[in-house]
């Protein structure tokens with residue numbers, strides 16, 4: 001059996017790497033072990049979109065220039081399910097970085113900060129007093145479970161996965177585009193709504209393209225998942241020929257994250273932390289990982305209460321906002337009204353970006369403006 005680690009992180013995606021980086025940043029002498037079943041670099045099905053909010057987190061973790069060599073873009077275009085359009089410049093630049101690159105760089109940064117990285121798939125967990133033992137061999141004072149949407153550790157501590165109504169599924173691929181194409185585009189679809197396709201140019205003549213929808217809507221078609229996802233991607237992006245198609249589930253936030261149990265903290269997808277409006281999860285993974293790493297090395301006893309408080313402070317109001325908006329967005333007319341309003345008012349566009357990609361909340365006057373337009377559109381239609 002190993003000595004006792006101050007922190008063992010399971011999973012080396014953005015949530016796990018952030019936890020490991022933060023722990024060593026705050027306590028450079030802390031013994032931190034990062035386990036992942038894969039060797040890095042490894043691929044991960046993702047849109048690769050990293051918003052400015054995610055870069056703020058990288059700065060907090062002490063790696064501000066991690067993706068500085070990738071082309072920034074501020075241009076965003078969205079077509080709503082009913083055909084309302086907005087094309088505008090976002091307040092701050094966003095990036096598209098293949099996860100094969102991004103995740104490997106984060107893990108390298110953790111290694112450079114003194115985190116020990118091992119290839120190891122966690123299968124068992126036992127709690128022995130104030131210690132957690134993984135697979136009978138690795139003992140930790142605290143564990144951050146950042147092992148993704150199908151988290152083994154979450155199952156082992158008895159926390160159930162996201163219910164199907166809070167789960168989406170998406171396929172992503174890569175396609176050739178003009179090298180000077182720098183518009184991040186989203187095409188929403190009325191049929192099977194909520195559902196949308198995206199094209200996120202990377203800046204090297206390729207783009208990450210994909211299509212995602214809610215799992216119950218996919219099941220309602222009665223057709224094989226691959227047929228539906230690939231078919232709709234081709235339908236919405238007809239001029240694009242996508243390769244390396246790969247699909248994965250997205251556990252959408254139900255409004256309140258599941259922070260863990262005892263000395264085991266859940267972060268990122270393992271905590272069901274994906275924005276239900278956009279499918280954004282990298283920012284949440286970085287925030288929750290950072291806060292879990294912080295609690296692991298700073299809390300005097302059980303780190304979970306500190307982690308829960310940290311999450312509540314950083315994301316509580318925002319998550320409750322997205323929960324309400326996700327409910328309203330079940331009606332495509334609501335999204336039409338929101339996009340229509342964003343096309344007329346730049347401050348609304350900026351706010352939607354903050355809510356969809358960061359930790360933004362909606363002030364009451366704005367909610368009223370969207371409601372007014374929704375009602376107006378409904379009256380006009382009838």
Ligand SMILES: Cc1cc2nc3c(=O)[nH]c(=O)nc-3n(C[C@H](O)[C@H](O)[C@H](O)COP(=O)(O)OP(=O)(O)OC[C@H]3O[C@@H](n4cnc5c(N)ncnc54)[C@H](O)[C@@H]3O)c2cc1C
Pocket residue numbers: 010011012013014015016035036037038044045046047048049050120121122123146147148149151152153170171172210246247248249250267268269270273274279280281282283285
């Ligand atoms: C198709 C698609 C498109 C998306 N597009 C975007 C986007 O453009 N922007 C965005 O912000 N978000 C996007 N998301 C969401 C985003 O991918 C996730 O929210 C994000 O990857 C979560 O990071 P994580 O660190 O929690 O988990 P992951 O990145 O999934 O990392 C989990 C890690 O745990 C490891 N692991 C798993 N089980 C074990 C085990 N038992 N033992 C050891 N290691 C284990 C895995 O190998 C993996 O490295 C998308 C998701 C999908 C599916």
